Amino acid sequence: MTVPIEHGFVLVALLWAIGLIGLLARKNTLFMLMSMEIMLNAAALAFILAGSLWQQADGQIIYILIITVAAAEVGLGLALLIRLRAHVSDLNIDKLDELRG
């Protein structure tokens, strides 16, 4: 069998879109971080797809690098979140938003 590559990219697009919606619509920072993870995952899937299309191992290598990036981002993001939690009791990004104006 082969997975039609178009369908694979439709999956990527849908996943990425879900992530973006989450990032834009949710106000809770934790959920926004999760949405960001979904988006990064979609990008990773895209590389696996492309790699399998060309039958190269390079796609998977980029995948490995992407999860490294994701790990570092999550680590920093959660550390920030812990620190922010000390300042505000909830994680509402709107309440964080005294900057705008």
Add this chain to the structure above:
Amino acid sequence: MNSLGLFYVSASIALLASFCVITQKNAVHALLYLIVSLLALALCFYLLGAPFAAALQIIVYAGAIMVLFVFAVMMFNINQQDIERESQWLSWQSWLGPSLLVTVLLVEVLFILQSQPAWTSTESQVTLIDAKAVGSLLFGPYLLAVEIASFLLLAGLVGGYHLAKALPHKPVNKEVNQP
């Protein structure tokens, strides 16, 4: 069921789970859905001929990174009050704008994908690219990338350590500025 069918099933699960992630009220529930989504994607990877990536997805992503999330959520100690407030925020109006925008984007993407004449893939069979192939490439031409990745993780480590560690106490004698 052939493997193509499996792919569609796992893809649908991934989509559904991701959707649940962003609509959940409770953070722990959302995390569980996120793990489901990651696992489903791992299956997709496997079916696309990338078993090594699939294994990593489960071990590193669903395993390590998600544990980090769970740990953090435990630290936040989200209570019932938080969850109630969260449900208040989840009004349908807040979804309308982003969803509309993203739908437009999606339609565009579908159009682009459909306009592609033919993907140049010629093989009828999925070729398996195993861990050995990936490994020899990774520690061959991509060696420097591994090194940089280690520095990236170091940056994450140092940064995370600095941000998350306890706040210092104020020194007794503050520095006096000369005018």
Add this chain to the structure above:
Amino acid sequence: MVALSWLIWLPLLCGALAWTVEKRFQGAGNWITLSGLIGMLLLVLYLGSLGESTLSWDWFARFNIHFALWFDGLALLMVVLTIGLAILALAVSWRDITLHQGFFHFNLMFSIAGIIGVFLAADLFLFFLFWEVMLLPMTALILIWGNENRRYAAIKFFIFTQASSLLMLVAIIALALEHQTQTGQLSFSLSALANLSLDSVLEWWLMLGFFIAFAVKLPMVPLHSWLPDAHTQAPTAGSVLLAGILLKTGAYGLIRIVLPLFPDASMQFAPIAVTLGVLSIIYGALMAYSQTDFKRLVAYSSISHMGFVLLALFSWREVAFQGAILTIVAHGISSAALFSMAGIIQHRIHSRELGDMGGMWANAPKMATVTLIFVMAGIGMPGLANFNGELLTLLGSYQTFPTHTIVAALGIIWSAVYGLHLFQRAFQGPMNTDISDLHGREVVYTSLLILALFYFGLQPHILLELSADTLNNLLEIAKEHRP
């Protein structure tokens, strides 16, 4: 000739020196600046006696830009005028400036250096550089030592001149690139660019770019609105420099760049330019009449007078050109003189309002006499310098634009009205204020100004001889291009 460049380095050095020394020795800045200016005056006279000279150093080879100076009769005239008025500006502010004196001298000298640079530059890039550089210290003069509304005036002055000069920059670049397409090499040299034969559409746009920059400086209605504010808010020294020299850089640019480089376009454009010039004359005169602020009145009269220069330059007649040169010099002296009188009065009664003056003749007869002479010069009384300029302008431009000239002549009548109105309100009528008369230093420099006004009024040919080369060159170009 290397000595030429010292006309620029000397004021820079003096300014920096005055600033540093002033910190240690109170009052030394005045003397350093004065001796620097006198040194420059001697240097320029010496250079003038040697005749025309040039200087060219490689500067920015990538774009074939040179540090090129060009010193001829017209430049000599303008530089001497600049230095003379700079001495006047220094004299009127000798004791006026109490705050940050050293820095004041620094700014004064830097703006002088920039202005002299504009008059000497033979490379358009260098011209632009000086054009911009002279603005900064001038803005600082207005901002730091100006009157109550100085911040607004300084911003307005700066933005107007800067924004318009950006257009000039684009025009300069386009011109240099056009030189590249025609000859294969970029060039910013004025003399090289004068030989280009431009496509008429391009020529039109380029001319417009330069014209707008110069018209703002001149200033021409409707681009004048910065001037009344800047002149009114500036300290007296600033007003003297602004009215006396800075406005003239606009006219100088027209003579040096717009007319010789774009003869066809500027001939086509002449009816519009002349109309705007006449508009400036009438508008300036009318507005001057309705002012109650001494400085503001003189500022509007400047707009009116510079309208004559515009009218003269775009009529493309020898007599009119001569009129323009005379007006430039005469107005430089007379308006600077009036501003210094305004400064003297403001220093004494802390007001520029004509309503606060009145009847000062009784207490200050010397001041009244001097002011009367300056006003008479301003309204073009025969025997004083301005009369020759205006007369020649009207005579010359009548040949090309008779209707415009007749309307412009009305402006002269109005100038008599507002001039005498000014004098009458300030010095005659009931006595409103007690004022002391001119003291020694003031008598010296005002009488020098009066001398200059009479001298150039009776001996205008000196000015005409100095500028003859430039004007002849223009007339030759005109002959070639006249349809």
Add this chain to the structure above:
Amino acid sequence: MSLQELWLLLPVLIICVGVLTLMLQAAWQRNNVLAQGLTVLTLTLALGALIRQYPTDMRTITLLFEHEPIGGFFSLLLLMVAISVALLQGPYMGKNSKEVAEEFYILLLLSCLGSILLVMSRHVASVILSIELMSLSMLAMLAYNRERKLALEGAMKYLLLSGAATSLLLLGFALLYATSGQLLLTQMLSSPMQLVAKSGFVLVVAGLAFKLSLVPLHFWTPDVYQGAPVNSTLLLTSLSKAAVFALFIKLILLIPPEFEADMVRMLSWMAIASMLLGNWLALQQRSLKRLMAYSAIAHMGYVLVAGVIAMGIDHSLVLEGASYYLLAYLVASILIFAVLTLLSKLDEQQDLDDLPQLQGLFWQHPWLASVMTLAFLSLAGMPITIGFIGKFYLLTLAVKLSAWWLVTAMLVGSAVGLYYYLRVIFTLFAPLQRDIQQTSGAYLSKMWIGVITAGLLLLGILPGLLGDELRRILAIG
């Protein structure tokens, strides 16, 4: 990987060694001054190494990197920025700071490492890793003082949005990879481009435009700038912009001809919108950091002009213009933020940021105020500063290509820009209202500021010094 390739990587290796040394030092003994000294030493050595083996031609280093003249020049700029930040951090923290210093310097070195690697990248893998190394280390520096709530919020915002931008960038690269089967930048953009590849490239451009804060992906900039400690803001506004721009222009020069017209249109609109919007929004700011954020948006718009034109005419002039402009922008930014750094303290809840707080600076600290004035004049593009030469280059390019829309937007933008730069300068020269304290001592930092200011003037007055040299350096085969 041969020894020769390693040798070419020497500056990078020196920085890596520096990172490790600093970590060892932190384990052995915490000492702010020592850490700063080690960092400056590392960066200076790296600078020396880079100059010692300045590339004269293009050489590849394994699959991932290349060593070439333009990249070399950008690396010089990046090291200059990093040295400035390292030198300023000492006075900014003070001797008895509550925060520890080592982490900051480690992150600074890592971020500098990432930026240099980004400039050298020729492969998707190295692009992704180095861009993230740079941004993530910077992120932790943006929230370095953890007691500042605004800093934490700004950093969070940056993390989330930059993550989204990264995923966009990755998606774009994936699409390009899917259509070409290549991961090398030079081969990815092979002609003919299909629609999928084109949209992939647009996504890549969007991802980079986010980092450059070009309109319409600029919205995060002011908040992040305002929240962060001023010295970290300097890093964000100079290091990341310069490095990303180096990659950006590299990609743009690779665009195949049939896609050029579309890209020119798209980039032109982005440039015009950035110049106009950035300058316009800057008008209303009271906060200096926000003002600098909007000014950065506008200036990135100006630099993009060079990118747009890159597709039209001879590349060496464009690279020269872009490099000069970027250098001018960096120098001015370094100086402005350096002065603010010397007037602020990391330990305090807020930096000196509100414009009225600076009123009369000239009369109390004439040197600092003069530096700031010159820097703002340079940003405004006034002659005798380097900013004017940069603007002159860009205008020449735009006029040469007859890109009149761009010229118009540049002129309007500059005219608007004049107003708010002037407002700041006027504030510095207004009568002194209240005492402004500056960090005393810190002679080395002040000397460095003096050197950079001298460069700003020198290259403005004698542009030939660099302009002619650049032409030689950037002459690519």
